[in-house]
Amino acid sequence: MLSSAGARLMQGNEACAEGAIAAGLRFFAGYPITPSTEIAEELALLLPKVGGKFIQMEDEIASISAIIGASLAGAKSMTATSGPGFSLKQEGIGFASYTEVPCVIVNVQRVGPSTGVPTAPAQGDVMQARWGTHGDHPIVVLCPSSVAETFSLIIEAFNISERWRIPVVFLMDEVIAHMREKVVVPEASAIRIVERPRPQVAPDEYLPYAAGEDLVPAIADFGSGYRYHVTGLTHDETGFPTTKASEVDALARRLDAKMRRAAPHVTFVDEFLVNDAEVAVFAYGVTARAAAKAVRDARAQGLKAGLVKARTLWPFPEEHVRKVAERVRAIVVPEMNMGQLVLEVERSSAGRAEVVGLSRVDAEPITPDEILAKLREV
């Protein structure tokens, strides 16, 4: 049954599925993989009830391909997977990026590389989410740290993807995906839904890749009377292939500039006790939960600690980190990987504060005590 408005106990994967439907999801294609499977199961149940389509494809590559096709036909589309499946989707993600087809790709991370530990948490796909596909490409990566946030942030994922015509990677972790928490489901009328920019000109005047001031071209649904060409080859404003140096350059630079233009609108960062902090933690996903506890414990012990919690991992909130680095002595970056986002924190801090990583890669979550110990050490 679809959730009615009000408080509900929900699993993270369930919140992802229900939030997506609330955002307007009407096509899901996926291939089962732990720990993301409940998203597919939930959508198989719910989508037909709202007139949406669910299909279990033959593999992960077919799934990303199908959602791109469905999106071009006008349906808000999503797929969900975990690390190994995410790797298989990378070529398709590059295609969606280059052809500017809105879609959402959920990756509930597990321990890797390879088959790793399928049922245990990790945060090892931060760099894969940014750089998994080939070539320079725009991408937005969002990361929730609670079940309630999963519900609200997946709605943002769709809104961003449609508004900016950029694929959005929704990077969850196994703990958030499988834990159950309270979610207050808003009334449908209270949810802000964004639609993709559609052409305002007649079909014979439509240039599918001519961008306006916001650098986002209007997109026409297949079958709506605008016959145009979409290709993963480098294309000009008409959508047809080009190898002309100036046009190849123009496309790469527009996509990059579009991402920069979008950045302030898609970067979500929460601060907790940062104003007077001497040391700070930068964390995301489930690790931000442990970090919040560590910060409270540090304060109880007289150490002025604060937390910067990122819900957007890419584009990396560099301005935000720079400002915090100007105020604090040190930033601790706990991650369930060998140190991926810590490099970005270090880059953004540019020597203004000491940046210290804290890795845990034994398939167990990082504890508040481990973070507290590191905060006391720096």
Add this chain to the structure above:
Amino acid sequence: MATPVTHYLRTSKMPHIWCPGCGHGIVLGAVLRAIDSNGLDKDKVCVVSGIGCASRAPGYLDFNTLHTTHGRAIAFATGIKMAKPELKVIVLTGDGDAAAIGGNHLIHAARRNIGITTVCFNNSIYGMTSGQYSPMTPTGSLASTAPYGNIEEPFDLCDLVYAAGASYVARGTAYHALLLSKLIARAIATEGFSFVEAITQCPTYYGRRNKLRSAVDMLKWQKEHAVSVAAASKMSAEELAGKFRIGELGVRTRQEYCRRYAGLMETAQKEEAERDA
């Protein structure tokens, strides 16, 4: 009176990229005549392709056209068809694209019987990457990656797709262009998954390595080796050795996938309404 094929072409995108003597233009002409004989609305036709020589065809066609990643055309097409079942979705693909990297999508689309028409331009070689062997290269043929002769055996693609569950399967050749057009027209008129293997010639990368130097030699080869389904039924296995059958190879009636899904939606919505009542 048939509409000239130029009505369906983006002539401003010509000349095309295909080599002199290539059979792809003949196959594409057959596709367009088939679309015309079905009287389809240009706005309601969506042509999808993967990567390879054949897969460049949609760029020249005045429909909703999508040139995707290698081997994945049918998977992209599946999303389009499900999102908008009223669209006529046609996949144009090559033998490498459909039978090698995309083989899995081909058999699963046939199994689901989703209403997509796939035309496989089978020139028995990888043309765009200049002549490596494909899953359709005959045993013993030479290719740049089979310099001692191909030791693999090709698929019978039509048997494969029919066994997987397709509603309509046929084979034609560039030489038998009128027949090919008729077969594609029937494929397009089929509600479930339909598949037409179009045998076409690549003198540049297959022919010149395999003693079929010109397009004419290759077309003659098609003429001499093709046997109609009717004639084949009266021939012995020995007589048929080294030949291939052309015509309708498999026709059956099965419910189309999107139609099935519509039934599923109806059931789900009824259950939900009853629960709410």
